[in-house]
């Protein structure tokens with residue numbers, strides 16, 4: 001399923017109208033009807049006892065909500081009030097026409113034009129047990145203030161079941177950030193497909209359940225570049241094992257990492273790799289730190305190195321490398337190691353402190369390198385010499401531009417994780433907030449490492465890797481709860497996840 005920018009969505013609206021020979025009013029009519037039907041499918045509403053308030057803005061999102069209102073009215077829903085928020089001079093043509101149609105049907109319409117109306121607004125909302133809001137859609141272009149702020153605040157104070165049209169009002173369509181305040185919906189009915197703002201940053205905390213409605217948008221000349229990853233997209237990428245195989249067929253993988261106080265990180269990566277199917281999994285650790293290791297997992301080999309020759313020896317027969325978990329930033333040796341790794345033809349996943357060394361060696365990256373980097377927003381900001389706030393504002397461009405510039409895959413971790421391969425972006429949105437816990441990233445690194453070692457293409461290793469990580473994380477959250485789950489719990493549920501995925 002593709003993910004659109006707001007600009008692309010608007011262009012497709014226009015294109016569809018032109019190609020089908022319909023007006024944007026007619027397209028709004030289709031949207032309104034589909035939204036109305038979707039509401040009734042999702043929520044049982046009694047025409048006599050339920051109290052519905054529909055809150056409309058002056059733009060076309062409001063227009064959609066007014067069409068919905070008309071359908072309720074025509075189907076004899078008795079307790080229906082409509083509140084129009086904003087200056088009537090700003091009504092779009094389509095919204096103006098739909099308002100007129102409601103007036104002709106004697107709908108109960110109220111106007112929230114200034115602060116004086118707030119008390120009445122509160123009263124109306126208090127009575128409602130269902131709110132449908134179309135204050136702002138993807139046309140939101142600045143912070144929410146004044147009566148708009150009050151309108152949204154009122155909705156959030158009420159206990160009514162809240163339905164947002166296209167996107168909860170106050171969420172920015174292109175980055176999912178809250179513009180001062182945003183509706184907290186129970187259900188969001190998204191028109192045509194996900195827009196970027198339906199997925200990133202604050203989106204998940206405001207949308208509630210998401211439903212998509214098809215309004216017949218035409219995409220015949222549109223080449224999508226952004227996609228939402230779904231379970232079906234990764235299902236066939238992992239094959240059943242053949243009998244006539246041995247451990248080297250599943251890859252011998254190596255995690256390079258560990259330093260004082262951070263020995264758990266490479267262990268989690270190496271162990272997650274084993275649980276994800278690697279034939280052999282080793283840790284390369286600087287000899288100085290050897291005494292700090294307590295070998296908790298007997299299946300993992302520990303390979304100390306002191307000099308370059310010893311390190312080269314360890315690399316033999318390895319299929320893939322993870323560079324960075326718990327590596328620290330105190331020594332220069334990792335520079336030499338990474339410099340060497342960039343010269344040999346091995347897939348490599350770079351995470352955590354490894355990214356700090358990688359930044360210094362960016363000029364040595366070659367097109368033929370198979371590199372995956374797995375930064376979170378803070379690490380992406382470090383790589384781009386900017387702030388996390390800037391990355392939040394436009395994570396898609398940050399990941400895309402970095403991937404394009406260095407011909408590497410950027411797996412940018414967040415509430416929705418992005419995987420950028422040049423100009424193509426995959427959104428992955430299945431995890432849960434319990435996964436924001438120490439070592440969770442090391443586990444992801446280990447899973448991706450394992451899949452690279454099993455010779456999946458780097459892009460597929462990322463797609464499958466984030467999916468295994470989140471699905472295992474969701475199982476961990478189910479049993480341990482989001483507060484208590486820890487990174488090793490995610491590893492614990494990799495087996496169950498893989499059993500489901502490879503059938």
Ligand SMILES: NC(=O)C1=CN([C@@H]2O[C@H](COP(=O)(O)OP(=O)(O)OC[C@H]3O[C@@H](n4cnc5c(N)ncnc54)[C@H](OP(=O)(O)O)[C@@H]3O)[C@@H](O)[C@H]2O)[C@@H](O)CC1
Nearest residue numbers: 024027031059060061136137138139140141142143144166
């Ligand atoms: N064919 C169609 O037309 C179809 C349309 N569709 C629907 O249209 C929606 C997009 O509609 P839209 O572009 O009219 O903008 P919308 O989201 O309603 O915003 C309203 C206006 O508010 C203003 N404004 C912005 N920020 C503000 C702020 N902070 N505080 C105060 N005012 C602010 C700004 O106007 P401005 O003041 O900048 O002139 C903006 O234009 C889309 O989400 C979908 O629901 C679909 O049904 C498909 C068919």
Ligand SMILES: [K+]
Nearest residue numbers: 136165167169
């Ligand atoms: K809305």
